Amino acid sequence: MGKKIGIDLGTTNSVAAIVDGPRPRVLDNLEANSQTPSVVGIKKRKKKKNAKYEETLIGETALDNFPMAPIDTITSVKRLMGRGIADPEIEKIKKQFSYEIVQPSDGTAESIRVLMDGVEYSPIDISAKILGKIKKDAEYRLGEEVTHAVVTVPAYFSQIQKKATHTAAMKAGLKVIRILDEPTAAAIAFGLDSGDSSEAKTILVYDLGGGTFDISILMWANDVFAPLNLEGDMWLGGDNFDQALIDAAIQHVKEEYEVDPTSNKRFMATLRKSARAAKERLVASRSADIIVAGLLRDDDGDLIDVDIEVTREEFDNMIRPFVDRTEHLVDEAIRNANLSNDDIDYVLMAGNSTTVPLVQDVMVNKFGPDKVKRNIHPKHCVALGAAVIAARAGEEIICYAEDPEDPLRECGKRNPSDATACERCGEPLGISIGNVAPFSYGTQTAGDKYNIFIKKNDPYGDEAEDPVVNTFCTQKPNQRMISIPVYGGDNLEKASMNEKQGEAFAILPPGLQKNTPVHIKLWLNANGYFELSAQLDDGSDLNPWIIHGESDQKAVEALQKMEGLIEEKARELPPERRQELDRKREAAFEKVKQERFKEALNDIEDIQEVASSPSFDLKEVAEQLVAFAQFILYEYQWILDPNKSYQINNLISDLKNALEKGDMENLETEMKNLESALRMPQFFWDILEIKGGVENRIRPFDPKKANDLLAELQAVEDDLKAGNLSATSALPGLKEEVDLIAREITPPDKDICPDCQAKLGGKRICPACGYDTWVLSNQQSGIPSSESIRRL
Helix, strand or coil: CEEEEEEECCCCCCEEECCCCCEEEEEEECCCCEEEEEEEEEEECCCHHHHHEEEEEEHHHHHHHHCHHHHHCCCHHHCCCCCCCCHHHHHHHHHCCCEEEEECCCCCCCCCEEEEEEEHHHCHHHHHHHHHHHHHHHHHHHHHCCEEEEEEECCCCCCHHHHHHHHHHHCCEECCCCEEEEEEEEEHHHHCCCCCCCCCCCEEEEEEEECEEEEEEEEEEEEEEEEEEEEECCCCCHHHHHHHHHHHHHHHHHHHHCHHHHHHHHHHHHHHHHHHHHHHHHCCCCCEEEEEEEEEEECCCEEEEEEEEEEEEHHHHHHHHHHHHHHHHHHHHHHHHHHCCCCCCEEEEEEEHHHCHHHHHHHHHHCCCEEEEEECCCHHHHHHHHHHHHHHCCCCEEECCCCCCCCEEEECCCEEEECCCCCCCCCEEEEEEECCCCCEEEEEEECCEEEEECCCCCCCCCCCCEEEEEEEEECCCCCCCEEEEEECCCCCCCCHCCCEEEEEEEECCCCCCCCCEEEEEEECCCCEHHHHHECCCCCCCCCEEEEEHHHHHHHHHHHHHHHHHHHHHHHHCCHHHHHHHHHHHHHHHHHCCCHHHHHHHHHHHHHHHHHHHHCCHHHHHHHHHHHHHHHHHHHHHHCCCHHHHHHHHHHHHHHHHHHHHHHHHHHHHHHHHHHHHHHCCHHHHHHHHHHHHHHHHHHCCHHHHHHHHHHHCCCCCCHHHHHHHHHHHHHHHHHHHHHHHHHHHHHCCCCCCCCCCCCCCCCCEECCCCECCEECCCCCCCCCCCHHHCCC
């Protein structure tokens, strides 16, 4: 195992740290700075003879090159992690970025890409480049390979965003020990710097980063951190402070020079960089200048030098609504933890944006100067805490406490991974972190109902109780797919009013009735990711899988179109073609269940081709006629006399020879000869009609009744085989019974939207009202018993 580090992957800057001595320390990057800008860009130059030079830049070099390549420089990518192009928040921030944000050419609206030099990159790809530089720089400083990392994320990150961060780290060549929330990491760093923790203390972590804001309230005692409450805002951070300065500068240019600069990408990139620098200068200065020289021209073509002085007071007024929002969330966090301001022992300020004086003043005024702690660097504390957790992982824990025999040396004792105190010096080793849900988790069912499984602040991981099980039911007879959208939030009115955490799909067996119960179990694992299971009454596991907006989402959307096409074409196709489609559909379903999405997409393309191709083809009809004649000889030879059987065998051979030779001239003649020989008594056609009615009209909705009817028909066939021709008298009554049962159990509205009653046409989403028929329903009245839905 190589070195293990902690990484704070930030919106604006990222930091790496390690524990390789008594205390964790920050690892400077290759440029000898403690922070690496979370920026990736392309540098393009033309050399002599028009030869092109191109280089990928990461960190400070990319930030320096930003004004020269504004559309090819990706900033604040953390805000895009786990998002889809259809996200309303993405539409808002697209206007603020100079680079282009698009829907993936190989994905869906549930995912997103950014363009650099015309090439699509996912936010995961960009984050992996940043993490790759952090890994490489850490190895340069340590002189050893870095293999493992604890990577931090905002406490309010959704499941999709956490998974995206995890994937980015793996793409960067790191084995992820844990995805840790940033406020807890900051609290761990504070705890190490604060000496004795034998007396329980209540800590409030105020974490204001570049793109997100988190409030975490924890109880700390004896190196145990127990979260009491979490609050946050995914769209509030230092980027908003920068944007306030940018908006003020744009307004100044419009009023002073009557020029709208927003279409000038180079100007806007330089302005963003200058605004951020002014914000940082205002931390220590009463005023700062935003300067962008020579990148704009007025109506007369003269160059404009933008030089705007911003005072601390003006800046405070610009950002006050954002700071007020953070204070409101602090109040909410304390209230939801059933505490008061007096109950808070320490306030930890984490994140680059907490250095802004107005932010500091608000917290000091609220809690008093003694409680607001600044002894841990706000820009480093998250990485330092992550490094501590990374150091505790593995087969051994090295004690870095003071050697009891030599105060100038470290203890150095290697202890077992489950040790809580050093076997040599007795110093505590372990840090225990409790896990609580940052918000409620639940599923969406019909009518946008929100079904809570996990409540906000419920413990998860080892401390969690048995997962909650809720029972819902299918909305249509013979429903083959179910969607289980999972949301996180505390708006109980509608599921969609909360943050979507992900969506799971499962394939149902054929022939289930409407209102078939499906038992859903949802829980959070030790990393805070939701997991779920789905079962039928008979215990069959549906093995749902969670999609991520890439090829898996395309496969689901293709299944959706496939089902609609089959429903639309089914009645136009002969039985043999329909059976072929059913076989191909089951194969596609099986591959999707196995998460072989690309193979499933190929199968679905074949299905679309078969369903859309003309139903009449002379060669195909001839092949079907051969198959039908062979079926009669195999199943119903008892009806034929030996001479008739011999004649049919010969005619089958003649027709097959014509098919093999491609003799289309004689093909029709041979078909007519065979059709003439296949003149069967009426009771044979009655038997086939009854079987077809049972299989096509009854079995999909009531398999047990279908088997009962076929058993009755088999008894009639057995009598006929025995020579009892009077048994044919039972066939008309059996036909009538099949027709009556089919009309009773096949409701006329089976392809009707349950919400608005519009015709669905086999589609998942109602074309009239947008209702999703794949989600489950809460309606459980009339749910059949487990025996009645059990497949035979």
